[in-house]
Amino acid sequence: MADYLPEHLIVQILQRLPIKSLIRFTSVSKRWRLIILSDPNFAKSQFQQSRSRRVLCLDRKESEFDSRDMESPWSTGESSTDRKLSCPFKQPGYNLNALFSCNGLVCAALSDRNWTDLNIYLWNPSTQFFKKLPGAPLRFPFTRCYGFGYLSATGDYRVLIGNFCTLNNNHHIFSSNTNSWKSIQSPLPVQRDDQWILSNEALHSVEKEILAFDLNHDKFQTMPLPDPEPGQYIRELGDFRGCLCAFDYKNQCIGFIDLWVMKEYNVGESWTKFFTLKIFDLQPMVVRYLRPIMVMETSTILEIELSNDRRLIDTEFKLIKSCHKEEKFETHKISRKMYAKMIGYEESLLWLGVHNNRNCPMELAKKARNASEAEGQNNGEQGRMNSVNVANQGSNPVNVCVQNHGSSSVDVQLQTKQATVKEQVSRAPKRSRKV
Template sequence: MSSSHLGNGFFPEEVVLQILARLPIKYLFRFKSVCKLWCRLPSDKYFIQLYNELSIKNPMVLVEVIKSLCVKSSFICVDSSRGVSEFSLDFLNDRVKIRASCNGLLCCASIPNKGVYYVCNPMTREFKLLPRTRERPATRFHPDDEATLVGLACNLSTPKFSVVLAGFHRPFGRRPLNSFICLVYDSETNKWRRSISSRSDGFTHMNRNQVVFASGSLHWLTESSYILVFDLDDEVWRKIRLPNEVVCESGNRVHLLELDGCVSMIQISEAWMNIWVLKDYEREEWYMADRVSLRCIRGLVPSVFPISQTGEFVILATQKQVLVYHRYSRVWKEIYSVTSNFTYPLWFSAHAFRSTIFSCHQGVE
């Protein structure tokens, strides 16, 4: 094993790589001029795999801090281990809002230009402007001229990503009112594909905000007692029922998350937070992975919203705070708090995130 000079001593190269793989991405690019080894790291396949494997164990939360409708929003990244840092999407040269997040990539919709979407990596500041869909302006998504559902799928083991836009459309020509249009963008072909079906599913704003990519499919929680699933390989829709214990109990709030590559659901009642995991995807079998008392945050329970989780902790947002619950020690901690006179709840625009080295240009012709 070769050695590399670091500071005043000599360390094995593997030790240096392990240290650097735990740094924020911006420092990796800043330190490229140190030596030849460090210069090639952001493009080295082994280091990229190492960095991304470590990143998966350290999920973060991106929050769009909306101060007012007239003032441009700012963005922060809340990391349970590194604290809070600001980041910007100014490199897009557009006013955007985040619609989906997956493994370090974001899908952003242009605010002034309806139907314009970007996929970007905010840590490396790379972005891809997606081609316009043929669905506009002939028909418009209902009710706010944009897709009801926006999903982003990015598997770190393959150099490609997909974007799904789906929703009900206003009548056009002979198309019935309940036509459900699904558009799938494939980064390998740089093209959209379209399918039409009839559905009667209902979604709230927060249901749309929490789309989960797992097992090769995108998942959305509906207002009914099931999850709507879109299989990206076969491009077909299916449904997965929630646990009977959740469906039968009243007064619960249910949120969809990902946990170690599996679909997970967090059920919040007045006194408890139950964490469910879909252990058998085909048989639709769930098991309760954890049951957490909410006594310590009793006053915050009505507004608490889970955003991200691992086997070790859960990150949640409230009206003005971001909290982390450590599952082993059973300890709650506040990791971010808004000090200004804030009117929008933080969970209104919070997204699970991972800092990864993944190019949104890979696979694009």
């Protein structure tokens, strides 16, 4: 019986593990770190096999994020999988005005208080890799970030921005493949600057009708809403099983909302009412604010503000997990004084291309550095020689952040060790060879 597992079996086992475990395992060995953090094929397979749905909540006071598990039972209180995440690109005096998610990546828009400067970042909360996008050629202070999407055929991530509430319908779209912006025109002025919904590789917003932006063809189009029913009030969209869906709020005052699904994309006749979601018990309540965060297979996550009287004095914010096939829901009370933004996302190891232009996460670099130092101590004199060599270079090679190349920090460390060996060989005394 073999006393070891082939690498391809190890990789298959790792692909089935959650992200939190994989991040810890990056300190097991250099090879595991390279596979987990730098192999795009591994990241894709892991994302397909071990999806974890979570809600990312921005802590207004601490400028940090709470990452909350949405699939574990809420009755037990805080889950052991809930955790704090730092915001590596937060700037003093800047506020987060938009958050979008796609494939485990988060698009975040930061602006100063006067809306005279807008910075957009792509960030993976699981690995802490982030990238600042080049400045957009739009005039401030009316520029808003509308949405974030992905084209599977080309592996291209796209970001849509535009001028909000102006007569100028000029918009710009960013492409990660070209790392540049392109100007486009909208047929209608945009009246809402909240999150546009990604579905069928297009971004969608709703007014009297649906305004959609096709990411494949960089083109705006309008789409019909469900056939109006008496009192129908649709103001939010979502994605369910890859299909565009819409939320009808006409019965929210009695504790229900309806979820409609467009079974065939861009075909108005295919709109079908799928579920009626319960959002609170039948008692006198006033709904001041209600927004869907994530539509899952068996339930929908919503953020709601409720009041016991119409003076809106006694209000409370809650996260609601409403079941699709039965009138059952769970609630989790939240503090609106603490949380400023909330979005749904899925954990992943995915990144742009081959991890070019990435920032090394400090916590991972620290773990890798500790593992490297332990290895150096075990290797005795060789470990001390490596430490001296690193000191002469002025930095630890594990912490090197490769900005312009596809190689990882592990490759840099290996190259450093190889250079050390070559230097030792060149200094060794040459011996004459007898014939």
